[in-house]
Amino acid sequence: MATNITVYDLDNYPDNAKTITTDQTTVVPTGAYGDEKWVLSFTTSAYSDNTNLTAIQDIYVQDLKAGWIKSSGLVSGPYVVGVSNDSLGVKIDNSSKYYYIDVTNGSYGGDSLASELQTKIRAVPTTSGIGWSSSDDSLAYKNSVVEYNDGKFRIVSGSVGAFYTGSSRSSVQVLASVGDTLYDDLGFNLGVDSETLAGVVVKEATVASTYTGGTSPMSISADIGATAGDAVMITNGTNTEYFTVLSGTVTSLEVAIINPHTFDAIANTYSGGGVSKVQLLRAQDPEGKPTSFRSTVDSAVRWGILSIINQIDFSS
Structure with missing residues (x-):
């Protein structure tokens, strides 16, 4: 109805x-x-x-994916904004460039600074001198949301769609202004974002032949894209261990052993023939996301109303 x-x-x-x-x-x-x-x-x-x-x-x-970026939460408030840390570059969706916002100087709690950031980001398309490009989606900025929860700032795209990656993505990226430290001071230097996480492909393969702890190399059934320095998990469902790849080829991984590395990276034996597997590890969000910021009917309806409101001429 x-x-x-x-x-x-x-x-x-x-x-x-x-x-x-x-x-x-x-x-x-x-x-x-x-x-x-x-x-x-x-x-x-x-x-x-x-x-x-x-x-x-x-x-x-018809789709509810809304891209976001989230700070690390490792920097606690109050947040003091001054002449050396009051600028931040923001790029929402497939915008043509970063737009730099100027944050009003002062001392903020997390919620009040989130509100200030939201106000400035929503105003990007109409801010004089910012260099707005008419080819970019103004509603992605005007509908954007900034929230502060558990010590983390999250900036959410004002668009919704089917993708976190690609040219039709809903996404948010932030960038430090030259000579300005706000990016670091808010914890975005160690943050996570939906576009990066959605682009992570979990690669795994079975152990091709029985691997015995304290030996090297390890033979695997397929290429998992591992190169020197990558972290890999190995498991047989009973034992699980983690190790660093030293070197190797597509299906042969060099593993640290006592001679000459002074320690064994893997202690247990893992049978081949589909009984054990290895998995390449990549950075993840400790909160187990990305999930969409707008994941309920209520939030979808609110987004649709806001999208219309932000286009209406109320003057008459």
Whole structure:
């Protein structure tokens, strides 16, 4: 059933009400081979430009992946912003470049600084002198969210879609300004982001022939992309150990042993023939993500409403 929502710009045009209609409907999108899909729809009769009567395009939501970047949480507040640490580069989705925001100087708690960052990022498309490119998606910035939880700042893209990677991705990246330390001071230098994590491919292979602890090399059944210095796990379901690859070829890995390395990297024996496996290890989010910031119907509806609101001309 359709729901009509009345919205206002209370700061600038408090008497000018506009209506947004949200509903659930079925459509046949391109690439669906004629199959109908249930989607959330958001429509309005309001204009984005009242002078030129520019209509606002309907929005249909079928995917909920919203890209993000999160700080490490290893830097605690209060956060003091001054002349040497008040600038940060932000790039949302497949934008053409980083846009540098200037944070108001002062001492902040985590929540208040998150609010300040959100205000500045949302204002990117309309900030004078920032060099906004009309080819970039303004709603990805205007709809963005910045939150502070468990000592971590998370910046979330204002777009939703089907991908965390690629040219149609929903993603967020931040970059330090030259000579400015805000990037480090907020913990983004050791942070994680959805685009990087989604690009991590878990590679594993079985142990090709029985490996005995204290020997080298180890023979595996397929290339896992391991090179010197990579960390690898080996397990047979009973024992699990971790070791560093010293060198090797596609299916032969050199492992540290007492002579000449003064220690055995692996202590146990692992049988071949599909009984044991190795897995190449890569960086992950300790909170076990990426998961989408907008993962409920409520959050999807709120995103759709915000997307329409951020296009409405409330002036008349």
